[in-house]
Amino acid sequence: MSxxxxxxEGLTKQYMKNKVVGGVDFRIRKGMxxxxxxxxxxxxxxxxxxxGGLTLPTEGTMEIFxxxxxxxxxxxxxxxxxMIETPYAKQNMTAYQNMEKLRLQKGxxxxxxxxxxxxxxxxxxxxxxxxxxxxxxxxQRLGIAGAMLTxxxxxxxxxxxxxxxxxxxxxxxxxxxxxxxEEHVTILISSHLLSELSLLCTDYLFIxxxxxxxxxxxxxLGRKCHEFCVISTDNNELLPAVLENKLGMKDFTVQKxxxxxxxxxxxELRLISKTLFENGIIPTEIHIxxxxxxxxxMKLVGDDNAEQYNKTxxxxxxxx
Amino acid sequence: MTNIIKAQFYQLFHSISTYIxxxxxxxxxxFSFIVEEIDxxxxxxxxxxxxxxxxxxxxxxxxxxxxxxxxCAGDMKDKTIxxxxxxxxxxxxxxxxxxxxxxxxxxxxxxxxxVVPTMIVSAVCGWGHAMPLSDYVMRMGSAVFPIxxxxxFYAMCSFILTKPMIVCAxxxxxxxxxxxxxMMAEELFSGSILPLYLLSFHSLSKALCPANFxxxxxxxxxxxxxxxxxxxxxxxxxxxxxxxxxAVFGALGYMAFRKKDMG
Numbered sequence: 001m002s003x004x005x006x007x008x009e010g011l012t013k014q015y016m017k018n019k020v021v022g023g024v025d026f027r028i029r030k031g032m033x034x035x036x037x038x039x040x041x042x043x044x045x046x047x048x049x050x051x052g053g054l055t056l057p058t059e060g061t062m063e064i065f066x067x068x069x070x071x072x073x074x075x076x077x078x079x080x081x082x083m084i085e086t087p088y089a090k091q092n093m094t095a096y097q098n099m100e101k102l103r104l105q106k107g108x109x110x111x112x113x114x115x116x117x118x119x120x121x122x123x124x125x126x127x128x129x130x131x132x133x134x135x136x137x138x139x140q141r142l143g144i145a146g147a148m149l150t151x152x153x154x155x156x157x158x159x160x161x162x163x164x165x166x167x168x169x170x171x172x173x174x175x176x177x178x179x180x181x182e183e184h185v186t187i188l189i190s191s192h193l194l195s196e197l198s199l200l201c202t203d204y205l206f207i208x209x210x211x212x213x214x215x216x217x218x219x220x221l222g223r224k225c226h227e228f229c230v231i232s233t234d235n236n237e238l239l240p241a242v243l244e245n246k247l248g249m250k251d252f253t254v255q256k257x258x259x260x261x262x263x264x265x266x267x268e269l270r271l272i273s274k275t276l277f278e279n280g281i282i283p284t285e286i287h288i289x290x291x292x293x294x295x296x297x298m299k300l301v302g303d304d305n306a307e308q309y310n311k312t313x314x315x316x317x318x319x320x
Numbered sequence: 321m322t323n324i325i326k327a328q329f330y331q332l333f334h335s336i337s338t339y340i341x342x343x344x345x346x347x348x349x350x351f352s353f354i355v356e357e358i359d360x361x362x363x364x365x366x367x368x369x370x371x372x373x374x375x376x377x378x379x380x381x382x383x384x385x386x387x388x389x390x391x392c393a394g395d396m397k398d399k400t401i402x403x404x405x406x407x408x409x410x411x412x413x414x415x416x417x418x419x420x421x422x423x424x425x426x427x428x429x430x431x432x433x434x435v436v437p438t439m440i441v442s443a444v445c446g447w448g449h450a451m452p453l454s455d456y457v458m459r460m461g462s463a464v465f466p467i468x469x470x471x472x473f474y475a476m477c478s479f480i481l482t483k484p485m486i487v488c489a490x491x492x493x494x495x496x497x498x499x500x501x502x503m504m505a506e507e508l509f510s511g512s513i514l515p516l517y518l519l520s521f522h523s524l525s526k527a528l529c530p531a532n533f534x535x536x537x538x539x540x541x542x543x544x545x546x547x548x549x550x551x552x553x554x555x556x557x558x559x560x561x562x563x564x565x566x567a568v569f570g571a572l573g574y575m576a577f578r579k580k581d582m583g
Contacts, residue, residue: 049581049582052402052405052406053405053406053411054402054406055581055582056579056581070410071410074408074409075408076408077407077408078407078408079408080406080408082403082406084402084406085399088398088400088402088403090331090335090398090400091398092334092335092336092337093331093334093335097330097334100330101327101331101334102327102403104323104326104327104330105323105324105326105327105403105404105407105409106323106407107323146403150407
């Protein structure tokens with residue numbers, strides 16, 4: 001697949017006996033906005049640090065823009081931008097001076113780009129105010145401005161909206177969406193704000209205890225988190241055939257216990273019940289289930305039942 | 321590497337700590353000039369150089385330590401180095417860039433603090449006869465090597481310890497112990513053993529400070545005259561120990577940084 005620009009296989013980081021990241025595999029395609037989701041200490045930042053070369057993996061391989069060796073990876077990273085943990089800034093320097101320092105370090109000839117990115121993140125009017133007097137949100141914006149300075153092909157952002165006010169969050173989201181759509185920047189982003197990620201991401205990596213527990217597209221996740229109708233009957237074996245042949249339904253999944261989750265026409269419960277009766281099937285359970293992203297996340301990575309939930313979920317997907 | 325160096329100098333010029341160090345150093349130097357109570361009648365460039373050589377030998381390592389700690393450990397602490405690596409700059413380039421800047425800053429400030437005042441005094445009062453100009457040039461030339469070597473030592477400490485305050489504390493303690501050690505060794509062995517030159521402080525002192533003085537007579541006035549002029553073997557020892565130390569500390573520092581997980 002030529003559109004895969006970042007590939008990670010078996011990436012592991014171990015400190016003494018403590019495995020922080022354990023054999024992670026994932027692929028990032030060009031144009032993706034991929035959200036890394038997981039609780040604190042799940043290994044999100046460590047994965048990003050390994051991608052950036054700050055932390056050396058104990059095992060595993062990385063391929064960025066087709067490069068795998070150390071020299072090639074270093075070159076590939078020049079086509080990327082990172083904002084990991086604390087946004088970079090010299091505290092006694094102004095926003096402009098920090099950007100100028102970054103420009104010099106990156107060897108960029110265009111001084112005008114500094115003004116451009118500072119305007120984009122709303123820091124063009126900070127004048128001679130040193131960064132130490134900035135709010136947390138302003139520092140986050142400065143970090144994003146720094147990440148945008150080079151017009152990167154991939155941006156890796158660790159909690160970029162952390163500390164921003166609601167208005168700032170919306171601005172950054174719109175900015176990232178614009179960069180993705182207009183400049184085709186691929187974005188790998190981590191955040192605790194799931195609702196925020198859901199407005200941004202095209203794909204998700206759910207991570208728990210240093211392992212990816214689910215790699216899922218936003219479309220598929222949306223489907224899983226959407227309202228659906230749960231139907232269980234006295235004859236579950238016949239149920240899928242009736243739904244498909246008599247009601248023309250295609251968007252449903254058969255669960256392990258034989259019950260069915262229907263994702264379409266869930267406002268037509270009367271018609272569904274009537275059709276089942278007409279075909280000699282008596283519903284024993286029929287209700288609307290409203291699963292949101294938070295609920296899904298909690299079930300997947302938030303508690304120890306996660307693995308159980310995930311395994312069940314994968315089976316149901318395969319059974320479709 | 322040029323970009324790293326340019327960015328580093330931009331950062332230094334825009335850092336308040338640079339100006340604080342310069343101001344404090346300037347005050348300390350001027351203060352030491354004042355307390356020395358030099359007789360204006362005998363003041364000349366060469367006597368000035370001889371009188372303040374010992375002060376410089378003790379003072380310059382501190383300045384070098386502060387600047388190197390800011391350039392290397394400061395940038396590790398505030399993650400400047402992390403962001404350089406994240407832009408695809410190789411670790412070796414990040415490391416060497418910092419060493420080059422640290423060495424340049426150390427040499428420039430050593431020149432400004434040690435040579436410029438002597439030049440000013442010479443311009444006003446003349447060079448005099450306390451020490452031949454050629455000996456002064458030879459001493460200053462040789463002193464560059466221990467200065468570079470000290471810089472690399474503090475850089476190595478910075479890449480291992482990563483926090484400027486700790487680097488300064490460890491550096492200060494080490495310099496103090498080294499000074500005591502070299503003085504004791506000097507007393508015990510009369511400075512005749514080669515390993516003494518392995519100590520940077522001792523090398524710098526040997527290069528800057530003449531040990532043997534006598535009195536000469538000029539224009540009817542007794543003047544202090546340096547009797548032990550810099551010899552070629554001494555200069556060679558200082559230079560060679562400087563080069564060896566630079567290489568060793570440089571390699572050790574890189575070994576510490578090469579596989580370091582950047583927090």
